[in-house]
Amino acid sequence: MNNIFxxxxxxxxxVADVSLELLTKGRSLANTLKCQLxxxxxxxxxxxxxxxxxxxxxxxVHIGDDxxxxxxxxxxxxxxxxxxxxxxxxxIGLLGATTMGRDLGPRVSxxxxxxxxxxxxxxxxxxxxxxxxxxxxxxxxxxxxxxxGGNIVATIINPDCRPQMATVREGVMKKEIFSAxxxxxxxxxxxxxxxxxxxxVVKVLERHMEKSRVNIKNSSIIVSGGYGMGSKENxxxxxxxxxxxxxxxxxxxxAVDAGYADHDRQxxxxxxxxxxKLYIACGISGQIQHTAGMEESAMVIAINNDPMAPINKIADxxxxxxxxxxxxxxxxxxKKNSK
Amino acid sequence: MGLKIIVLAKQVxxxxxxxxxxxxxxxxxxxxxxxxIFNPEDLNxxxxxxxxxxxxxxxxxxxxxxxxxxxxxxxxxxxFRGADDGYLLSDRAFAGSDTLATSYALSCAIKKIKDFDxxxxxRQAIDGDTAQxxxxxxxxxxxxxxxxxxxxxxxxxxxxTLKRRLERGVETxxxxxxxxxTVNSSAPSCRPRAAKLLMKFKHAxxxxxxxxxxxxxxxxxxxxxxxxIQEWSVNDVETDAQWLGLTGSPTKVKTIENVVxxxxxxxxxxxxxxxIDELIKELMLNHTIG
Numbered sequence: 001m002n003n004i005f006x007x008x009x010x011x012x013x014x015v016a017d018v019s020l021e022l023l024t025k026g027r028s029l030a031n032t033l034k035c036q037l038x039x040x041x042x043x044x045x046x047x048x049x050x051x052x053x054x055x056x057x058x059x060x061v062h063i064g065d066d067x068x069x070x071x072x073x074x075x076x077x078x079x080x081x082x083x084x085x086x087x088x089x090x091x092i093g094l095l096g097a098t099t100m101g102r103d104l105g106p107r108v109s110x111x112x113x114x115x116x117x118x119x120x121x122x123x124x125x126x127x128x129x130x131x132x133x134x135x136x137x138x139x140x141x142x143x144x145x146x147x148x149g150g151n152i153v154a155t156i157i158n159p160d161c162r163p164q165m166a167t168v169r170e171g172v173m174k175k176e177i178f179s180a181x182x183x184x185x186x187x188x189x190x191x192x193x194x195x196x197x198x199x200x201v202v203k204v205l206e207r208h209m210e211k212s213r214v215n216i217k218n219s220s221i222i223v224s225g226g227y228g229m230g231s232k233e234n235x236x237x238x239x240x241x242x243x244x245x246x247x248x249x250x251x252x253x254x255a256v257d258a259g260y261a262d263h264d265r266q267x268x269x270x271x272x273x274x275x276x277k278l279y280i281a282c283g284i285s286g287q288i289q290h291t292a293g294m295e296e297s298a299m300v301i302a303i304n305n306d307p308m309a310p311i312n313k314i315a316d317x318x319x320x321x322x323x324x325x326x327x328x329x330x331x332x333x334x335k336k337n338s339k
Numbered sequence: 340m341g342l343k344i345i346v347l348a349k350q351v352x353x354x355x356x357x358x359x360x361x362x363x364x365x366x367x368x369x370x371x372x373x374x375x376i377f378n379p380e381d382l383n384x385x386x387x388x389x390x391x392x393x394x395x396x397x398x399x400x401x402x403x404x405x406x407x408x409x410x411x412x413x414x415x416x417x418x419f420r421g422a423d424d425g426y427l428l429s430d431r432a433f434a435g436s437d438t439l440a441t442s443y444a445l446s447c448a449i450k451k452i453k454d455f456d457x458x459x460x461x462r463q464a465i466d467g468d469t470a471q472x473x474x475x476x477x478x479x480x481x482x483x484x485x486x487x488x489x490x491x492x493x494x495x496x497x498x499x500t501l502k503r504r505l506e507r508g509v510e511t512x513x514x515x516x517x518x519x520x521t522v523n524s525s526a527p528s529c530r531p532r533a534a535k536l537l538m539k540f541k542h543a544x545x546x547x548x549x550x551x552x553x554x555x556x557x558x559x560x561x562x563x564x565x566x567x568i569q570e571w572s573v574n575d576v577e578t579d580a581q582w583l584g585l586t587g588s589p590t591k592v593k594t595i596e597n598v599v600x601x602x603x604x605x606x607x608x609x610x611x612x613x614x615i616d617e618l619i620k621e622l623m624l625n626h627t628i629g
Contacts, residue, residue, distance in 0.1 A: 071510075073512070074474070074483070074484050074485075074486075075483060078478075098506060099486070099487050099503075099504075099505045099506055102470045102471075102486070103474060103484070103486045103487070105471070105474075106438070106469075106470070106471035106472075106473075106474035106475045106478075107474045107475070107477070107478050107484065109439065109471070109475070109589075110439060110442060110474070110475040110478035110479060111478050113439070113589065114589055115437065115439070115588075115589030115590035116438070116439075116469075116471060116590070117469075117590060118467075118468065118469040118470060118471060119468060119469075128593060142593065143590075147466075147467065147595075148352075148354055148466060150354075151354065152595050152596065152597060153595070153596045154592050154594070154595050154596075155592070155593040155594045155595075155596075156590050156591070156592055156593065157590070157591055157593045158589050158590050158591070159591060160589065161589035201483055201514065201515045202483050202485065202512055202513070202514045202515075202518075203512060203513045203514075204510055204511070204512050205500070205511045205512060205513055206510065206511040207508065207509075207510045207511075208508050208509050208510070209505070209507055209508035210507050210508050221628065245628055254355065257355060257524075263525070264506075264507075269468075270468055277627060278622070278627050278628060298627075299627055301618075302605075303610075307607075312605060312607075313605075315605045316605055316606065317605060317606050317608060317618060318605045318606065318607045318608065319608045319609070319610055319614075319615075319618075320607065320608070320609060320610070321609060321610025322610065325610055326610040326615065329610065329612065329615045330615060330619065333612075333615050333616045333619040334619050334628070334629075336616075337616070337619050337620055337623055337629075338623070338629055
């Protein structure tokens with residue numbers, strides 16, 4: 001009772017990375033709170049899936065294995081989670097901020113009347129004093145996220161409602177094996193107890209998955225462009241630099257919104273979080289929305305014509321100059337020096 | 340057969356174009372410095388509704404927004420682009436609502452509108468990026484939901500077929516009507532205002548706006564009822580106060596911090612040939628690149 005629950009997601013027959021990252025975070029929160037970490041996996045043909053989860057420190061794995069739970073649709077998943085949560089009364093419920101987690105999370109939070117914070121970049125445990133009500137709340141989940149287009153950082157709490165729910169993007173938390181030999185308890189969910197015919201009204205007629213074309217997350221060098229690149233055509237020079245460096249091209253949200261790059265290249269709070277060896281930020285001003293997703297890069301080079309751009313403060317090298325002039329030079333001198 | 344569509348729309352501060360004066364010295368947001376705009380993905384949602392209106396004769400598009408009095412702009416903007424009518428839900432009782440309290444208030448207003456086949460909302464609003472209100476409204480109304488919609492393929496015989504955009508792929512799903520769907524920015528952009536509609540609805544006003552007009556304003560809404568934008572206060576809608584506003588919001592903002600970067604010691608370079616050449620050499624030497 002009152003444990004931490006991570007709702008795991010399946011990705012091509014395996015537990016998704018984002019769920020394993022949340023289990024690692026959940027484990028450390030559970031240690032702080034001295035409670036247990038429990039995982040929930042819903043899907044079909046999940047035999048043995050608990051073996052992927054236990055090494056990340058789960059004390060209990062709940063498995064709901066039924067044909068009605070794959071492919072994912074909202075209502076049967078929500079019905080199972082709502083039912084399980086009503087019995088188990090978790091204090092914290094975590095989901096990946098994926099298309100699934102962001103579809104399921106709000107549905108569950110609405111049904112259970114619990115607070116949900118989207119796209120958290122940090123989760124901590126702390127106390128809260130409500131001065132008006134003269135009440136002290138112990139050990140709340142601090143759900144920390146940039147807000148207002150990334151201009152502020154807000155700490156959100158749910159003082160009275162449980163579970164305290166949060167979604168987190170892939171790559172934000174670090175995935176770490178807790179113990180390769182760790183074993184917990186396996187609990188089978190009786191899916192038919194929760195899923196009724198009225199939950200099966202939405203049908204997936206066709207599903208076409210592509211292998212991700214872009215592999216920003218695992219790239220050791222990222223050349224990223226912002227709104228300051230000026231146009232989609234100018235972005236071409238970033239692909240050229242990436243090509244010679246063996247890098248991937250990333251983009252800020254402003255650049256994606258402006259149509260300079262596709263969404264799967266977006267780095268930042270609402271995109272991908274990256275930790276490359278080298279991050280070259282070109283024409284990126286450095287709103288927290290963006291820096292939240294790249295500030296752990298080992299080295300940052302910022303190229304910007306604004307010497308006051310916030311990105312410069314977290315950069316190891318600041319090149320003050322025009323991107324369309326500077327980037328071709330980087331290509332030119334790299335070619336020259338690598339001969 | 341025509342559909343009755345409700346489009347949920349929100350007026351948001353334009354957080355994408357934040358100027359230097361957007362933050363006050365104390366670290367709070369200076370809302371006055373930010374333009375109020377039609378939330379971008381709600382425009383994608385409106386476009387899907389307008390396309391259905393073109394495709395299925397007799398379809399009506401009704402806008403619903405919650406916000407302060409000036410959010411009537413959202414209704415007018417929708418009328419200029421082809422919506423048939425709209426409701427503004429506005430009351431201090433709704434102030435301080437988080438996504439759940441917002442969803443509750445909207446679902447109460449939708450129950451009052453009562454007659455509908457489809458609810459379309461933008462996936463998320465740019466001031467919060469939560470993507471929660473659509474699914475939460477669906478849950479409050481006990482309706483199925485389909486999120487991340489990129490295209491409404493058809494809506495016939497009590498069923499709707501939709502294309503969804505997932506992280507790495509697309510999905511075609513079928514849902515019964517009525518349902519709630521949320522639309523992505525990858526869906527087609529909204530059509531511009533139509534000159535004819537702009538002329539027709541230019542003077543559309545809520546009751547409160549009409550009362551605060553200048554003396555020379557001529558109220559024509561008696562003869563032209565389409566110029567009357569419905570405005571509902573908390574008393575016009577059946578609600579339970581415990582689920583409204585701050586009280587009805589399980590999430591609370593504990594602290595807000597202005598963003599302060601820990602300044603790193605950085606090397607500042609110009610873009611001269613010499614300095615770029617040296618930088619590349621340095622990076623190759625320490626094996627960062629090459």
